[in-house]
Amino acid sequence: xxxxxxxxxxxxxxxxxxxxxxxxxxxxxxxxxxxxxxxxxxxxxxxxxxxxxxxxxxxxxxxxxxxxxxxxxxxxxxxxxxxxxxxxxxxxxxxxxxxxxxxxxxxxxxxxxxxxxxxxxxxxxxxxxxxxxxxxxxxxxxxxxxxxxxxxxxxxxxxxxxxxxxxxxxxxxxxxxxxxxxxxxxxxxxxxxxxxxxxxxxxxxxxxxxxxxxxxxxxxxxxxxxxxxxxxxxxxxxxxxxxxxxxxxxxxxxxxxxxxxxxxxxxxxxxxxxxxxxxxxxxxxxxxxxxxxxxxxxxxxxxxxxxxxxxxxxxxxxxxxxxxxxxxxxxxxxxxxxxxxxxxxxxxxxxxxxxxxxxxxxxxxxxxxxxxxxxxxxxxxxxxxxxxxxxxxxxxxxxxxxxxxxxxxxxxxxxxxxxxxxxxxxxxxxxxxxxxxxxxxxxxxxxxxxxxxxxxxxxxxxxxxxxxxxxxxxxxxxxxxxxxxxxxxxxxxxxxxxxxxxxxxxxxxxxxxxxxxxxxxxxxxxxxxxxxxxxxxxxxxxxxxxxxxxxxxxxxxxxxxxxxxxxxxxxxxxxxxxxxxxxxxxxxxxxxxxxxxxxxxxxxxxxxxxxxxxxxxxxxxxxxxxxxxxxxxxxxxxxxxxxxxxxxxxxxxxxxxxxxxxxxxxxxxxxxxxxxxxxxxxxxxxxxxxxxxxx
Numbered sequence: 001x002x003x004x005x006x007x008x009x010x011x012x013x014x015x016x017x018x019x020x021x022x023x024x025x026x027x028x029x030x031x032x033x034x035x036x037x038x039x040x041x042x043x044x045x046x047x048x049x050x051x052x053x054x055x056x057x058x059x060x061x062x063x064x065x066x067x068x069x070x071x072x073x074x075x076x077x078x079x080x081x082x083x084x085x086x087x088x089x090x091x092x093x094x095x096x097x098x099x100x101x102x103x104x105x106x107x108x109x110x111x112x113x114x115x116x117x118x119x120x121x122x123x124x125x126x127x128x129x130x131x132x133x134x135x136x137x138x139x140x141x142x143x144x145x146x147x148x149x150x151x152x153x154x155x156x157x158x159x160x161x162x163x164x165x166x167x168x169x170x171x172x173x174x175x176x177x178x179x180x181x182x183x184x185x186x187x188x189x190x191x192x193x194x195x196x197x198x199x200x201x202x203x204x205x206x207x208x209x210x211x212x213x214x215x216x217x218x219x220x221x222x223x224x225x226x227x228x229x230x231x232x233x234x235x236x237x238x239x240x241x242x243x244x245x246x247x248x249x250x251x252x253x254x255x256x257x258x259x260x261x262x263x264x265x266x267x268x269x270x271x272x273x274x275x276x277x278x279x280x281x282x283x284x285x286x287x288x289x290x291x292x293x294x295x296x297x298x299x300x301x302x303x304x305x306x307x308x309x310x311x312x313x314x315x316x317x318x319x320x321x322x323x324x325x326x327x328x329x330x331x332x333x334x335x336x337x338x339x340x341x342x343x344x345x346x347x348x349x350x351x352x353x354x355x356x357x358x359x360x361x362x363x364x365x366x367x368x369x370x371x372x373x374x375x376x377x378x379x380x381x382x383x384x385x386x387x388x389x390x391x392x393x394x395x396x397x398x399x400x401x402x403x404x405x406x407x408x409x410x411x412x413x414x415x416x417x418x419x420x421x422x423x424x425x426x427x428x429x430x431x432x433x434x435x436x437x438x439x440x441x442x443x444x445x446x447x448x449x450x451x452x453x454x455x456x457x458x459x460x461x462x463x464x465x466x467x468x469x470x471x472x473x474x475x476x477x478x479x480x481x482x483x484x485x486x487x488x489x490x491x492x493x494x495x496x497x498x499x500x501x502x503x504x505x506x507x508x509x510x511x512x513x514x515x516x517x518x519x520x521x522x523x524x525x526x527x528x529x530x531x532x533x534x535x536x537x538x539x540x541x542x543x544x545x546x547x548x549x550x551x552x553x554x555x556x557x558x559x560x561x562x563x564x565x566x567x568x569x570x571x572x573x574x575x576x577x578x579x580x581x582x583x584x585x586x587x588x589x590x591x592x593x594x595x596x597x598x599x600x601x602x603x604x605x606x607x608x609x610x611x612x613x614x615x616x617x618x619x620x621x622x623x624x625x626x627x628x629x630x631x632x633x634x635x636x637x638x639x640x641x642x643x644x645x646x647x648x649x650x651x652x653x654x655x656x657x658x659x660x661x662x663x664x665x666x667x668x669x670x671x672x673x674x675x676x677x678x679x680x681x682x683x684x685x686x687x688x689x690x691x692x693x694x695x
Contacts, residue, residue, distance in 0.1 A: 002071050002201040010068030014061045014192070019185030021057020048094070055090030058121065058188065062089070062128055065192045075207045081131035085124045092120035110161060118153030121188075125152075125195050133208035134201065144198030148191055155187035269343040271321055272328035280342040280350055284401050287352060291394055298354050298394050299361040300404045302412040303368060305347035306386040306420040313567060315381060322378045323385070334371045350408075358393050365389050365423040373421070388415040389423035397426045406438070437493065443479065444490060444499050452478050453503065455510050456677035459686065460529070460648060460670045464662045468687050470527035472563070472670065473511035474677045475503075495535045504536040508549050512560065514680055516553040521684075529561040529591060534568040543582050550586070557587030561612065565594045569608060577607060584609035591648070595636060606643055613640045617651025620671070623660055630660065637664045 062085070066077075099113045125148070129138060162183070267279040275283065287298050305327065312320035324347065331341045331349060340352040353364050372387035390412025398404040410430040415422055424430075447453060457471035477485040494500040508530055515528040536542060550557055562583060569576050569592055580590055591612035592605075615636055619629045633649070640647040649661045652671030661669060675686055 002073065002203060002205060004196075004201070005070040007068040007070060010064055014064040014068060015185060015189050017057060017064060018061040018188045019182055021061060021185070021188075024057060052090055052093075055086065055093035058093065059086045059089035059124065059128075061185075061188060062125055062192055065189070065196065066128060069196060071201060071207075073205070073207060075132060077128075077131040078133055081127060081133075085128040085131065088120060088124040088127060092117055092124065110157060114153050114157035117156035118149060121152045121156065121191065122149045122195070125192060129195070129199060134205050135208055136202055136205055139200040139202065141198045141200065144194060148195035148198055151187065151191040151194055155191055158183065158187060269328075269345075272325050272343050274328045274332065274349075275340055275342040277342070277344050280340065280344075280352070281401065283340050283352060284404070287354070288394065288399070288401065292399075296355070297358045297396075298352065299358075299364065300392045300394070300408045301351040301353065301361075301365060301368065301423075302390045302405075302408040303349045303351065303372075304388045304412055304416065305349075305372070306388055306416070308347040308385055311383055311385070317567075317570065319378055319381065319383075323376055323383055326376050326378060327372065327385075330371050330374075330376075331368065334367055355393075358396065361391055361393060361425070365391055369421065369423060386421035387423075388412055388420045390415055390426065391423060392426045440490065440493055441497055441499075444494060444497070444503075447477055447479070448499065448502055448506070452480070453506060454478060455507065455514070456679060457514070457683045458670060458677040459675040459683065460527075460668050461674050462668050463666055468526070468690065469668055470529065470561075471683060472529040472531075473507060473514075475507055491533065495533055498535070500533050500535045501539055504533060505545050505549075507531075508545065509552070512549050512553045512555050515559055516555050517680070518684075519555070519559065527559055527561050527589065529563055531563045531593065532568070534565070537564055537568050537576075537579065542579070543586075546583065546588060547586060550588075558589065561589040561591050563591040563593040563614065566592055567594070581609050610645060612646040612648055615647065615649040615666075617671075620649050620651045620657055620661070621653075623657050633661070634664045637666060641665065 063077075063082070069075075099109070099117075102109075132138075267276060268274065269276045284300065290296065291298055308320065308323070311323060324343070328341065328343060328349070331351065335341055335351065335353070338354060340350075342350045342352070344350060351364075351368065353361065355361055355364075368389055369387050372385060376383045376385070390408045390410065392398055392404045392408035392411060394404060397407045407426040407430070411424045411426040414427075414430045415424045418424065454476050455473045456476055457473055459471050460469045461467070462469050475487050475491075477487075477490060479485045491500065494503055511528050511530045515526070518526055532542075539545075546560075546562070549555075550560065564580070569580065584590060589611040590609060591614055592608065592610050593614045594616040595613045613636065615633055619633050619636075622629050623633065637647050646667045647665070648668045648670060649657075649666050650670045652658055652661065652669045652673050654673060657671075658669060658673060678686065
């Protein structure tokens with residue numbers, strides 16, 4: 001028999017290739033398993049690529065091992081038979097990867113697959129040996145031959161079980177795969193060299209492929225380079241794809257969280273975290289559909305807090321906001337999980353309650369009134385409010401969302417007019433007021449379209465006997481049926497409906513146009529004052545509206561004064577400071593209106609970029625020496641002087657009031673004593689008359 005030897009370096013290389021091929025196979029199993037649950041086409045591509053990479057690795061290990069084999073004769077390998085052994089290796093690898101990516105791997109399937117895979121690997125090995133085309137043929141030791149097949153089957157079983165167990169990306173899986181790859185690589189190499197040990201070559205034997213086939217010299221280098229390239233590319237592709245998938249999954253989670261947060265913001269009130277109007281409408285539609293199918297009942301309850309405004313104005317908006325949060329929390333705890341407590345805005349809450357029978361609504365309403373009546377502790381303040389509740393029952397009080405909302409709102413206002421702190425069920429007689437509100441809202445829209453609004457102007461006079469300083473623009477509605485309507489009768493409705501934004505823009509435009517006319521007449525020292533509602537002040541487009549209006553009428557900014565109530569300026573003070581500063585940066589003057597009626601922090605007041613304080617008419621009305629109002633007015637004037645602000649008193653109706661305000665140092669007065677609101681033509685006539693009398 002011919003004596004065989006081995007090239008130690010190539011033996012080591014064959015082991016390393018076997019380990020690398022094993023690790024690549026385990027990594028590929030994860031990629032196939034991951035993509036098979038998401039995209040079948042991608043899974044098939046990964047299966048094909050994995051089969052090629054794993055097959056080339058196993059086949060390369062086998063051939064590097066054969067190239068490490070040395071006989072005292074020239075050796076070569078038949079190209080076609082060698083190619084057949086590669087095909088067998090790829091096919092066996094594809095089958096193995098398919099098996100381990102199945103949902104489960106019972107023992108019976110594991111054993112049968114191991115046998116089939118082991119026979120395939122042994123077939124690849126002995127087909128590769130046949131590529132040498134020895135004459136006479138190779139004699140195999142039966143015991144070692146059977147041992148090599150048994151090792152191949154055992155190694156296959158171990159490889160299948162390991163690959164199936166490590167196919168998912170779990171903690172420490174990379175280290176486990178590395179260890180398993182070493183075990184699998186050693187098993188594969190053990191099978192190969194057992195098979196080689198089974199081969200016996202007779203004396204005088206020759207290798208027919210030495211002259212006709214591929215020589216071992218450059219083939220060793222080629223196989224090593226190509227194999228390492230294939231395995232490296234496959235492994236890198238798998239790793240990069242896994243990282244991409246991980247980042248994609250992380251991005252998907254981030255998008256899902258952002259979407260959930262956005263949905264929360266869109267459908268919930270930001271202060272109380274209760275459902276808002278949008279979510280309430282959806283749940284109300286669902287309740288109507290459910291009740292209609294089952295002939296059931298539910299109650300829609302509108303609730304308004306009695307006494308909230310006084311707390312808000314006295315203790316500040318931060319206390320008011322905390323109180324609203326506590327009310328929302330208390331109502332939610334009092335209701336069942338499938339009922340809905342929503343906040344529409346301000347101190348208005350809505351409760352949607354599923355009922356067994358219509359009469360059950362009374363007990364729920366009594367519970368609501370009871371829990372709201374209990375005292376609230378907010379920042380060491382014991383606060384008490386009550387609830388005015390209006391109830392509409394489906395389907396008795398309306399079969400549509402619109403009817404139920406209108407009727408519950410009408411019942412709530414009836415409760416307020418009836419003394420508050422209680423509840424009322426809707427009655428048809430209450431609808432008159434609800435329909436009246438709807439009619440006024442429709443009339444407001446028409447008034448805006450048909451230009452039924454007009455401005456009148458009330459003069460401001462300098463003290464003690466000075467000239468006219470300018471005018472305050474006051475809104476009037478020339479209603480076709482009701483005649484002249486003052487702002488107190490429709491501004492609240494305009495604010496609730498959002499129409500105050502276009503109405504306010506019209507007022508600003510018309511006032512600036514009139515001021516431009518007066519400037520052209522030579523009244524360059526006059527200023528035009530325009531009131532801003534709280535809704536206007538919160539409008540993100542306010543600054544653009546003011547800027548464009550000034551530009552449209554070529555009006556110098558210092559000719560315009562915007563009046564903001566104290567309560568509006570002190571609500572969300574940081575945002576208010578920013579808005580007021582932006583207005584001041586335009587050159588427009590700022591007046592704090594109704595001063596003394598709200599809750600001001602001197603820390604913020606001194607930071608406001610204001611030019612003027614207006615003393616509320618409530619303090620001027622009952623003004624007399626020694627009264628509380630007189631002391632308050634004196635304090636406000638002193639405060640204004642300290643802050644270098646111009647002090648204007650409004651609502652002056654008597655000479656005694658005028659004299660007192662002059663004595664304490666007011667800069668300007670405004671009121672019926674000096675001049676009523678009037679048209680621009682009458683305003684100019686009054687100014688001319690005042691000039692003549694002064695002369």
